[in-house]
Amino acid sequence: xxxxxxxxxxxxxxxxxxxxxxxxxxxxxxxxxxxxxxxxxxxxxxxxxxxxxxxxxxxxxxxxxxxxxxxxxxxxxxxxxxxxxxxxxxxxxxxxxxxxxxxxxxxxxxxxxxxxxxxxxxxxxxxxxxxxxxxxxxxxxxxxxxxxxxxxxxxxxxxxxxxxxxxxxxxxxxxxxxxxxxxxxxxxxxxxxxxxxxxxxxxxxxxxxxxxxxxxxxxxxxxxxxxxxx
Amino acid sequence: xxxxxxxxxxxxxxxxxxxxxxxxxxxxxxxxxxxxxxxxxxxxxxxxxxxxxxxxxxxxxxxxxxxxxxxxxxxxxxxxxxxxxxxxxxxxxxxxxxxxxxxxxxxxxxxxxxxxxxxxxxxxxxxxxxxxxxxxxxxxxxxxxxxxxxxxxxxxxxxxxxxxxxxxxxxxxxxxxxxxxxxxxxxxxxxxxxxxxxxxxxxxxxxxxxxxxxxxxxxxxxxxxxxx
Numbered sequence: 001x002x003x004x005x006x007x008x009x010x011x012x013x014x015x016x017x018x019x020x021x022x023x024x025x026x027x028x029x030x031x032x033x034x035x036x037x038x039x040x041x042x043x044x045x046x047x048x049x050x051x052x053x054x055x056x057x058x059x060x061x062x063x064x065x066x067x068x069x070x071x072x073x074x075x076x077x078x079x080x081x082x083x084x085x086x087x088x089x090x091x092x093x094x095x096x097x098x099x100x101x102x103x104x105x106x107x108x109x110x111x112x113x114x115x116x117x118x119x120x121x122x123x124x125x126x127x128x129x130x131x132x133x134x135x136x137x138x139x140x141x142x143x144x145x146x147x148x149x150x151x152x153x154x155x156x157x158x159x160x161x162x163x164x165x166x167x168x169x170x171x172x173x174x175x176x177x178x179x180x181x182x183x184x185x186x187x188x189x190x191x192x193x194x195x196x197x198x199x200x201x202x203x204x205x206x207x208x209x210x211x212x213x214x215x216x217x218x219x220x221x222x223x224x225x226x227x228x229x230x
Numbered sequence: 231x232x233x234x235x236x237x238x239x240x241x242x243x244x245x246x247x248x249x250x251x252x253x254x255x256x257x258x259x260x261x262x263x264x265x266x267x268x269x270x271x272x273x274x275x276x277x278x279x280x281x282x283x284x285x286x287x288x289x290x291x292x293x294x295x296x297x298x299x300x301x302x303x304x305x306x307x308x309x310x311x312x313x314x315x316x317x318x319x320x321x322x323x324x325x326x327x328x329x330x331x332x333x334x335x336x337x338x339x340x341x342x343x344x345x346x347x348x349x350x351x352x353x354x355x356x357x358x359x360x361x362x363x364x365x366x367x368x369x370x371x372x373x374x375x376x377x378x379x380x381x382x383x384x385x386x387x388x389x390x391x392x393x394x395x396x397x398x399x400x401x402x403x404x405x406x407x408x409x410x411x412x413x414x415x416x417x418x419x420x421x422x423x424x425x426x427x428x429x430x431x432x433x434x435x436x437x438x439x440x441x442x443x444x445x446x447x448x449x450x451x452x453x454x455x456x457x458x
Contacts, residue, residue: 062391062437063430064398067409071430074416075423165292172294172402179295192302200291200299207290 002191006198009185016181017202023177024167026099028160031106038107039114040140053111060108065166069101073173098170106163113159117151118144150221157214161207168203178202234428237415241425244408245432251328251397251407252436256390258333263340268370270345281341288338293396296335301327301403328400332393339389347382348374380451387444394436408432 006013042053060068076082076091090096121144129139171179182199186192219226269281288296305322312320351374359369379386401410412429416422 059430059434063433064395064409066398066401067412067426067430067433070409070413071423071426074413075426078421078423161290165294168292168294179292179298182295183298186298186302192299192306196295196299196303200295203292203295204287204290 002194005185005189005191005194009181009195012176012181012184013178013198013202016176016178016199019170019175019180020164020167020177021206023095023098023102023170023175024160024164027102027106027167028163030099030103031110031163034103034107035110035114038111039118042111042115043118057108057112057115060105061112065101065105066169066172068105069098069169069173072101073097094170094173094175098167098173098175102163102167102170105166106159109159109162110156113152113155114148116155117148120151121147153214153218153221157210157218160210160214164203164206164210233415233419233421234424237411237419237425238428240411240415241408241428241432244406244411245436247405248394248397248407248409249436251325251332251400251405252390252394254329255332255336255393255397258329259336259340259389259393262333262337263344266337266341267344267348270341271348285338285341288335293332293335294399294402297328297331297399297403300331300334304330324400324403324405328397328403328405332396332400335396336389336393339392340386343382343385343389344378346385347378347380350381351377376451380448380455383444383448383451387440390440390444391437394440395433398433 038053038056042050042057044050072091073094076087076097082088082091090100125143125147126139129143134142167177168179170177171181171183174180176184178199182195185195185198189195266281266284269277270285272278301322301324304327308320308322312318355373355377356369359373364372397407398409401407401413404410408429409426412425413422416425419425
């Protein structure tokens with residue numbers, strides 16, 4: 001083991017770390033914003049409304065993220081209409097392509113999580129809200145959505161970790177994230193063990209922090225489920 | 231369209247490899263998963279610690295990082311050992327590297343599913359086995375294993391689906407699976423989107439068949455269980 005190589009390349013790893021965190025965070029935010037309407041539509045009782053979001057969820061959960069990313073990064077240039085429109089600004093750069101692919105992917109997974117929790121809302125709560133005279137929009141805003149987010153928390157924690165791990169694919173399309181940094185260090189110094197293990201340790205550390213953060217969040221938001229402390 | 235038809239045999243050849251990689255990895259993952267689960271539930275503290283470290287570390291690191299680590303690092307490791315033993319230079323086969331890596335990664339996930347399954351087996355059934363004078367190994371293979379499958383099946387199914395999608399990564403270490411071949415076809419026809427779409431569709435086909443298989447397994451292992 002040659003630790004010196006890693007120490008020498010620490011700035012590169014830290015740059016990669018920053019890229020990974022920014023990429024994951026941005027994808028999660030965009031993905032969550034997309035997931036809420038998707039989940040609301042997919043949990044609709046009308047088959048006509050729920051069909052399209054369900055198909056979207058099925059496609060993105062059923063195919064590898066790598067293929068989705070390649071479809072966007074390599075594939076979008078195939079269409080002249082895309083190349084000549086303003087969209088080309090997005091699809092021309094690797095960074096935005098990865099962001100679009102990750103956001104669409106996590107939107108599908110998060111949408112499925114939220115759909116499940118929306119549908120499992122105890123009906124008595126909805127009934128109680130109705131008998132209090134709330135409108136449909138009020139019921140969603142005051143009763144269904146807050147409890148949905150709370151109950152979705154553990155599953156969403158897994159999805160965040162999944163996204164972090166998935167984001168390493170960005171290193172394959174010229175982006176210098178943590179994996180991309182490890183690839184560069186390996187190519188320059190031919191130290192596969194040291195370079196990839198260092199990246200692995202970074203990922204492991206972030207994973208532990210996410211797990212810890214969600215534990216804290218669950219402690220806070222699931223406080224009413226905890227047995228009473230005497 | 232005619233281009234898709236022309237390259238379709240190449241893609242199908244890749245699909246065959248994808249399925250081969252997935253099935254071979256499944257075998258290794260189940261084996262490692264069983265060992266991991268038994269180690270986690272054993273009374274030995276050393277076994278528990280090793281199994282715990284294995285499942286935690288593997289599930290905390292991206293599969294892509296592990297795969298490149300094992301493929302590029304394994305190459306050096308094998309040749310360092312070979313040098314001492316006086317072997318010739320060995321090229322690590324990407325198929326073996328890919329299968330070993332995916333099997334190794336998903337062994338950790340299977341260990342968790344199996345552990346849950348084993349815990350769900352009724353204690354009395356195991357005790358009955360001992361009462362008949364079976365050895366611990368006999369109890370495990372005759373009673374715990376068959377009864378555990380039913381409880382572990384949903385977890386196994388999920389892991390299998392994730393694993394099928396993970397096989398797409400072997401294209402990164404040079405295996406000519408369907409993602410790799412779609413890249414070739416897309417490059418030479420300048421229609422990458424079309425070919426990646428075909429591959430995405432074929433992944434959905436594999437997933438669809440898996441669903442049917444899982445339902446069949448679920449039925450088979452739930453014989454004698456009444457459901458509401």
